[in-house]
Amino acid sequence: xxxxxxxxRELLRSKISVTxxxxxxxxxxxxxxxxxxxxxxxxxxxxxNVEKVEEIKKVENIENKAEHIPSKEEVLGVIGxxxxxxxxxxxxxxxxNGVYLIEVTIPDQDPANMGGxxxxxxxxxxxxxxxxxxxxxxxxxxxxxxxGIPCGGDQKDIFxxxxxxxxx
Numbered sequence: 335x336x337x338x339x340x341x342x343r344e345l346l347r348s349k350i351s352v353t354x355x356x357x358x359x360x361x362x363x364x365x366x367x368x369x370x371x372x373x374x375x376x377x378x379x380x381x382x383n384v385e386k387v388e389e390i391k392k393v394e395n396i397e398n399k400a401e402h403i404p405s406k407e408e409v410l411g412v413i414g415x416x417x418x419x420x421x422x423x424x425x426x427x428x429x430x431n432g433v434y435l436i437e438v439t440i441p442d443q444d445p446a447n448m449g450g451x452x453x454x455x456x457x458x459x460x461x462x463x464x465x466x467x468x469x470x471x472x473x474x475x476x477x478x479x480x481x482g483i484p485c486g487g488d489q490k491d492i493f494x495x496x497x498x499x500x501x502x
Contacts, residue, residue: 401495404471406433409456412473412491412498413438416454424453427462434458435466442477450479454490473498 404412410421417440425437436456442449453476461467471493477486489501 403432403458404456404493404498406436409433409436409473410438413454413456416475416490427466429462432458434460434462450477450485451482452477 406426410423413436414421417438421438423436424439425435426433427435434457438454439451440454442452455474455476457466457468457472457474459468459471472489473491474489475487476484479485491498491500493499
């Protein structure tokens with residue numbers, strides 16, 4: 335495509351009348367504008383601000399710092415705050431970075447829940463396929479009735495990258 339200068343474009347626009355074909359009008363008005371850098375001198379690149387560059391490097395270092403991934407024992411310790419006795423995971427999934435999902439299912443001891451089950455679920459931040467994903471590393475509790483239908487739940491603990499915080 336050939337671009338015309340601003341003067342040529344204005345000349346084209348002035349010669350077009352309302353009775354001219356729509357294609358000619360469209361070409362004159364839309365298809366022949368000069369590109370943004372046409373007939374402009376190259377501008378000198380600004381000198382980088384040293385303080386800004388250092389700030390960007392600090393942010394990149396923080397982002398590149400490897401995040402601590404909780405071990406299986408650490409996760410079972412967090413779940414152990416809520417369960418008395420031995421903890422046996424009913425489901426456990428891992429990848430090359432370690433465990434990303436642990437489910438611990440126990441019978442519900444609360445008579446108000448009519449004998450269902452309680453599931454403590456740990457999930458690590460990330461996407462793992464099979465519709466398993468989380469924006470945060472956390473432990474949840476889910477209550478099931480006797481038919482296995484979920485009837486409630488809460489977030490118990492959240493991992494901030496360094497330590498576990500109990501959700502109140």
